[in-house]
Amino acid sequence: MPRVRAILISALLLSAAGAAELRAVDVYLGDSLRQLGASGLAAQKGDRAGSERHGGAGKPTLYAERDRDHVLVDGVKVMLSEPVGLLKGKLTVARVDYDKVLVPLFWRQAERRPVRRIVLDPGHGGSDPGKQHAKYNEKTVAFDTAARVKAALEKQGFEVFLTRSKDASLDLPARPALATKFGADLFVSIHYNSAGTNDTTSEGIETYCLTPPGMRSTNVAKGRADVSSEPGNRFDARNMQLAWSVQRHLLAATRGEDRGVRRARFAVLRTLPCPGILIEGGFVSSRREGALIGTPSYRQQVAEAIAAGVAEYARSVQPVAR
Ligand SMILES: [Zn+2]
Known part of the structure; x- marks a missing residue:
């Protein structure tokens, strides 16, 4: 793997070069994006807040700022496991963020077979209303949204299943089990959010993917990264690509606040x-x-927007015709 070797070599050269050393768990943002085919577009180096912009033909544009807990990829917030660092005037990111965020978004490999079958999972249902509004429950609007996504995707030729009928109870483990039963190529769970008591102003859109081993879940403020691996972690790269595409389309369509591509277990x-x-x-x-x-x-x-994001993802991983 030349990419990995090149990064190791640059890390070795750096550690030989001076006292302020790149930690083994970090990589230089610019150098590592160059390995992925992007080039530096602009860098503003201030005394305090460093920022960098990278991109190039056929690649998204990435904007990063020192100490931030996220990067912007084509303007979409993608939360990192560790904040952006600065060393010798250049920004650094954690190696795990390089592997699980930058590589998937800057380097797409085709799937072996096209995405055809999609399972949509309207959150809650039956005895579980989800979040409650004075005029409706989350379970109802989640189901209504899923039905609309189904119609939009079917128009584009996808085969779509829902995990629950209109207002049925369905426990959490049963939902991914249905994805297995239906032979799903993709799974999309649809929810609406709620803030704490008396908070009537927090708003915005979030898209979650499963936390990869070695990363921190976004909503866990402190503490150690979870290193255990789940079956869903086989798809870490795909999860990130799908989440990013859907989040980007959701923001463009609703003009809602960008709360980022996030991670949770x-x-x-x-x-x-x-x-x-x-x-x-x-x-x-x-x-x-x-x-x-x-x-x-x-x-x-x-x-x-969800349907457009799914369709864009499906096109981006379309098998190469031989
Ligand atoms: Zn919910």
């Missing part, structure tokens, strides 16, 4: 037999967004 993602994500399509607790989610037109926007 959600039960519905852990045992998936295929790539999968979980979407939080806005806050029912927000006065403004909560009212929007109650409208069919907003849910249609969310649904079309």
Whole structure:
């Protein structure tokens, strides 16, 4: 693997060069993106806040700033496991962020077979209402959104299954099990969010993928990375690619606040037999967004964006014709 060797060599050269050394767990952002075919577009080096922009033909544009907990990839926030560092005037990222974020987004390999069958998972249902708004429950708007996504994807020729019928209870492990039963190529769980009591202003869109081994889940503020591996971790690269495409389309369609591509060890993602994500399509607790989610037109926007993101992902991993 020439990429890995090149990075190891650059890390070795660096450690020989001076006292302020690159930690073995970090890589230089610019150098590592060059290995992936991107080049530096601009760098602003200040005394305090360093920032860099990288991109190139056929590659997304990445913007990074020192100490930030995320990078922007084509303007979409992707949360990192460790904040961006600065060493000798150049930005660094954790090696695990390089492996699990940068490589998948800058280097796409084709799948062996095309994406055809998609399982949509409307959150909650039956005796579990999910988050509650004065006028509706999360389970109802999640199902309505999923039905709209199904229609949009079927129009594009995908075969689509839902994990639950209109208002049925379904426990969490049963959902990925249905993905296995249906022979899913992709799994998308659809939810709406809620903030703490009395918070009526937090809003925005989040797309989650399963936390890779060695990374921190986004909502876990402190503590150690979880190193255990789940069946769903076989698809870490695909999960990131799918999450990024869907998040990008959701933001463009709704103009909602970008709360980022995030990571969590959600039960519905852990045992998936295929790539999968979980979407939080806005806050029912927000006065403004909560009212929007109650409208069919907003849910249609969310649904079309999810379908567009899925379709874009499917095209990006389409098998190469021989
Ligand atoms: Zn939910």
